Amino acid sequence: MRSSILILAALVAAVVPARATGGVWCNAEDASVRFAMRSGLSHGINGGFLSFQADLDVKLKAVPEDFLHLHFDDAGVSQRWLDDKVFKLRIFRERETGPSGDLVFLVETTRIREGEYRGRYELTIGSMQSAQDYKGTQWHARGKVSCSSE
Secondary structure (H helix, E strand, O other): OHHHHHHHHHHHHHHOOOOOEEEEEEEEEOOOEEEEEEEEEEOOOOOOEEEEEEEEEEOOOOOOHHHOEEEEOHHHEEEEEEOOOEEEEEEEEEOOOOOOEEEEEEEEEEEEEOOEEEEEEEEEEEEOOOOOOOOOEEEEEEEEEEEEEO
16 A cells, blocks of 8 residues: 555656746846846756846947947856846946946846736946046936746
8 A cells, every 4th residue: 555655656746847947038128228138047946047148238328339238148147036026137247458347237126927027127337438537437227127937
């Protein structure tokens, strides 16, 4: 009898699909930016992004050319949070050569239904024009973003 129960339990477990991975996607497009992000997700303990990819086109005037068209991978993710209530993401890029400059793109959303999130993005770019430019210039933009997950 005991072996029958174990066999039955094994058969039931084999029929139930495992959800070890999933995905998340986000998009935003307005007069300031075009943003598209996609990533696999690990649902295990300490789960995280798998093969994160994002493209950001900045449409603001006078932004330095090296911040206009950016591609991000896992190294660009500085913070992330996804649960059944919210999805948050912070990506970061720092200028590698020349005068100091950086870009922060923040996504903050709330779940509106299973697998669907809506919210806002916030973009901040700071750039010095030269090593003597101690103040620098900043650009800001805010807008709507939508995300989906499975």
